Amino acid sequence: MNKDSTTGIAYKSSEVERLLGTSSSNLRKWCMILENEGYEFVRGTNRSRLFYNQDVVVLKRLKELVQIRGMALEGAANALVSLIETEKRTTSVPEANDLEEQHSNVFVSRSELKQIFEKLDAQEQFNKLLLERLEQQQSLMNQQINNRDEQLLGAIRTLTDSHKQIAANLDSPKKGFFARLFGK
Known part of the structure; x- marks a missing residue:
């Protein structure tokens, strides 16, 4: 045996x-x-x-x-x-x-344990770097969204003002030629 x-x-x-x-x-x-x-x-x-x-x-x-x-x-x-x-x-x-x-009864040598901890530290550093990059990307996306929203609001205001002017011109009675000429 x-x-x-x-x-x-x-x-x-x-x-x-x-x-x-x-x-x-x-x-x-x-x-x-x-x-x-x-x-x-x-x-x-x-x-x-x-x-x-x-x-x-x-x-x-x-x-x-x-x-x-x-x-x-x-x-x-x-x-x-x-x-x-x-x-x-x-x-x-x-x-x-x-x-x-x-x-x-599983034993791990000191060198193996050290390698494991080194890999763990490297993984933690990588995770921190990845988290920072994600936060930067999120911040950039938020800025772009805010800029787009401001441009859209500006365009809406411009259109609203144009509509108001057109409506005001349509509501006013038309004056004749002589009334416009002499300002009455």
């Missing part, structure tokens, strides 16, 4: 189904046939299978042999199991708490 075969991320059946692009019934059938040939999957506390990277690779190869190359399922499983070294098979059963500890 290889110690590295049970380290790493353990996948649930649904995740493996998604990774392989297959149905739950196909995955179950493939696992049972591999187990009949001697391959052992890690079982969780509720007897469900847990899949490690090596298991996913084996299942991908099985899928390729059966669906792409057209081999019989039993023959493909037998060929795969015979190629896999015994020490690389997953045989131990980790407890659920062990899996949670594996996911919670």
Whole structure:
């Protein structure tokens, strides 16, 4: 048994189904046939299978042999199991708490942490610059809108004055030639 075969991320059946692009019934059938040939999957506390990277690779190869190359399922499983070294098979059963500890014990080096903070600072500076530019653009747009409004109001006033003058000229009675000439 290889110690590295049970380290790493353990996948649930649904995740493996998604990774392989297959149905739950196909995955179950493939696992049972591999187990009949001697391959052992890690079982969780509720007897469900847990899949490690090596298991996913084996299942991908099985899928390729059966669906792409057209081999019989039993023959493909037998060929795969015979190629896999015994020490690389997953045989131990980790407890659920062990899996949670594996996911919670993530360490980040100081240099990685420093890079993360530098990227965060750069992103904050970029966001500030972007916000300033947006505010400048909004201010410019407001000025242009105010100028347009003033021009429109000026044009409306001019038209209104013209209409008033025309109306005043139409309302006044017309004087004859001599009345206009002598101002009476």
